[in-house]
Amino acid sequence: MKFNLKNKTAIVTGAGSGIGKAIATTLGSHNAHVHIFELNEELATNTAQEIERFGGKATAHLCDVTNQKEVLELLESISKTSTIDILINNAGIAHIGSLEKTSVEDLDRVYAVNIKGVYNCMYAAIPFMKKSGGVILNMTSIASSVGIADRFAYSMSKGAALTMTYSVAKDYLEYGIRCNCISPARIHTPFVDGFIKNNYPGEEAEMFDKLSKTQPIGRMGKPQEVADLALYLCSDEASFITGTEFPIDGGFIKLNN
Template identity: 60%
Template sequence: MQQKLIGKTALVTGGGSGIGESVCLKLAAEGARIRVVDLDGESADRTVERIEGAGGEATAYECDISNSAQVKEIFAAILQSADIDILINNAGIAHVGNLENATETDLDRLYSVNVKGVYNAMQASIGRMKERQSGVIINLASVASSVGIADRFAYSMTKGAVLTMTYSVAKDYINDGIRCNCVAPGRVHTPFVDNFLQKNYPDTRDQMFESLSKSQPIGRMGRPDEVAALIAYLCSDEAAFITGSNFPIDGGFVTLNS
């Protein structure tokens, strides 16, 4: 099978686990050189080991994407050795709660990672992409960007911002050869889901897992590798006519639940 991303360098934030890890593995399998950026350096190293074990090329970077100065420093170091052809803004954090129990601290914490982190990574990459008149940016939004979900006030706020930032960047840089799209997953079975259920529903974990799975019309949660496959397509030349678009990957959640 022909690899679609040979010669490309892809930077993935939050690439140490979950969806981000799957994206790193998939893009590497398509021939891309991977730069794994994660707050947890050990997790990033493990992703690199998996890529190298499969014959790919990858480097790990420990980075807090909410820290503008740190992002600029690390991205500048990465750009010294290779251009960033593909930027995947995957890193993010969650919060459960409505308006009344979302504190100012919660809002600031989610904004700093989910919104400011995406801004930091795009701003640190866009200049070189513009110079080269080439680049692909994929932002991880959520079904919460498009529909109301109970007890997700702060999280929905940040993912709505990711969606509109995507539209803005796609519009502003369309004549610079830069494509910007976002992917909006529904519930995806990751270690985060397992840890959440174990922490909050230790005695009814299996029942809650089944309930959450059935909230998708298709009857199950998504898999990280399914999200990664969509992202790999959007990064490839096969998707050269696609920019400024939002791609739900949610088992029919947005359209079939309405």
């Protein structure tokens, strides 16, 4: 069986819905024991139960990734019964607005989750991974490498996650730790549906079609497509890959000109 994660312990942050849930269930279906870190306890439990229904192993944890003490304690607890083999930093929040429409409170909120949260989880996981190797996968965005209108704070945060990926990949090569990132374009998740409903009432179908066509391929991506790429990068089949960004963007970066 290719991409078999048997005897691997994986941590997925923000795995209650959307891309994170798809990644967690996919890793679980390939025999990893998945630990779900979520602010929403109900969503975390639902994801864990879904994994368990098809015979997988999962544990739900209520966790605020912006709280370093909380993250450190959880990693320490998990390490007592298993290795820490895979960390997927998926938890993140969005913000819409140019620099002038980004308050310091907005900036701090995005920074706390999208940058500090990634730092906290890697900081907690690295000491354990140094003992036996491991894989870190950060969820970045096309906004980390190309200009997206009205995404000042979000782009800032994803650019930081991208360069943190490069730094960690280089610094921990000798310990058998691989660190990569995935940069999606627009993926059809509940967040997208909520954004359209809240901002374009009565025009949902038109806006969905318009946003879909911003990808040259003509549609939004699916969470499962991101999850399948994550599965590969976390598996031994990708053992020669580190320090690399993987756009999954329907041609957005290279063909949108």
